[in-house]
Amino acid sequence: MPRTPWIVGVSGASGTPYAAAVLRALLDAGESVDLVVSRASRLTLLDETGISFRDAHWQADLREWLSRGADGKPDTFAVDIDAVRYWSAGDLAAGPSSGSYPTKGMLIVPASTASVAGVALGLSKDLLQRAASVTLKEDRKLVVAVRETPLNGQTLRHLVTLDDAGATVVPASPAFYAGATHIQDLVDFVAGRVLDAAGVPHRLYRRWQGELGGGAHRDG
Numbered sequence: 001m002p003r004t005p006w007i008v009g010v011s012g013a014s015g016t017p018y019a020a021a022v023l024r025a026l027l028d029a030g031e032s033v034d035l036v037v038s039r040a041s042r043l044t045l046l047d048e049t050g051i052s053f054r055d056a057h058w059q060a061d062l063r064e065w066l067s068r069g070a071d072g073k074p075d076t077f078a079v080d081i082d083a084v085r086y087w088s089a090g091d092l093a094a095g096p097s098s099g100s101y102p103t104k105g106m107l108i109v110p111a112s113t114a115s116v117a118g119v120a121l122g123l124s125k126d127l128l129q130r131a132a133s134v135t136l137k138e139d140r141k142l143v144v145a146v147r148e149t150p151l152n153g154q155t156l157r158h159l160v161t162l163d164d165a166g167a168t169v170v171p172a173s174p175a176f177y178a179g180a181t182h183i184q185d186l187v188d189f190v191a192g193r194v195l196d197a198a199g200v201p202h203r204l205y206r207r208w209q210g211e212l213g214g215g216a217h218r219d220g
Contacts, residue, residue: 002102003032003102004032004102004103004104005031005032005033005034005083005085005103005104006026006031006032006033006034006103006104006105006106006107006198006200007033007034007035007036007096007103007105007106007107007131007135008022008023008026008033008034008035008036008106008107008108008109009036009038009106009107009108009109009115009128009131009132010035010036010037010038010041010045010108010109010110010128011038011040011041011108011110011111011112011114011115011128012038012039012040012041012043012044012112012114012115013041013044013110013111013112013113013115013146013147013148014044014048014110014147015044015109015110015145015147015172016041016044016045016048016049016065016110017048017070017183017184017187018109018110018145018147018172018187018190018191018194019041019109019110020065020066020068020070021070021184021187021188021190021191021204022107022109022145022191022194022195023035023066023084024066024077024079025191025192025195025200025202025204026195026200027079027080027081027083027084028202029195029200029201029202030083031083031104031200032083032084032085033083033084033085034084034085034086034087034095034096034103035062035084035085035086035087036086036087036089036094036096036127036128036131037053037086037089038089038115038126038128039089039090039126040112040114041053045065049065049068049072050072051064051065053065055086055088058086059081059086062081062084062086063079063081066079066081067079069184070182070183070184070186070187071182071183071184087127088127089126089127089128090126090127091127092124092126092127092130094127094131096127096130096131096134097127097130097131097134098134099134099137099138101134103135103140104140104141104198105135105140105141105142105143105198106131106132106135106140106141106142106143107142107143107145107194107198108128108132108142108143108144108145109143109145109172109191109194110145110146110147110172111144111145111146111147112147112148113146113148113151113155113158115128115129115132116144116146116155116158116159116162117154117155117158119132119133119136119144119162119167120158120159120161120162120165121158132144136165136166136167139166141168141197141198141199142162142166142167142168143167143168143170143194143197143198144159144162144167144168144169144170145170145171145172145190145194146159146169146170146171146172147171147172168197170190170193170194170197172190173190174186174187174189174190175189177208178205178206178207178208179206185205188204188205189204189205191204192204192205
């Protein structure tokens with residue numbers, strides 16, 4: 001069967017553990033992934049994990065990144081990245097830059113206010129923005145996991161523009177009803193909601209069942 005991937009764009013906002021959780025879950029679900037890591041996100045990844053993401057060594061760097069837990073502990077997860085194809089953010093001739101390149105849609109996680117603005121305004125300054133614009137014009141699913149606070153009026157207007165264009169805006173806001181006991185649980189909740197918006201099945205968090213107290217943790 002022809003390969004039809006999800007594009008995952010990682011922008012420069014804080015929240016690289018969210019991107020790692022989404023990537024792991026997509027691969028666990030048997031999905032193919034086209035990965036775009038912006039230049040700004042490499043600085044964030046280095047700051048949050050100590051990992052330098054390099055074009056020439058992207059497989060080794062990606063494995064190291066995805067194997068870490070949200071707490072930074074190495075070798076927390078076993079990962080298989082055979083289904084990942086990597087595109088440099090500066091490669092505007094890459095597959096995802098064209099509407100004739102088949103994809104299921106795109107997830108921007110985390111989404112910085114700069115990337116939100118670029119996509120809303122149609123700037124296409126790099127491959128991440130161009131791929132998102134293509135996703136919208138081809139009427140494919142675009143999920144934008146915005147991670148910024150507070151949000152000013154300009155960014156809110158950009159988010160409304162994306163919503164009007166057909167994108168789904170998912171604030172990176174973890175919930176606590178699922179019974180989180182670890183930072184990974186909070187990260188997985190946000191990643192799960194991103195995948196819910198994309199229609200990708202997963203088991204990242206306990207879903208609400210209509211019964212109060214299910215997420216409570218009591219001593220004794």
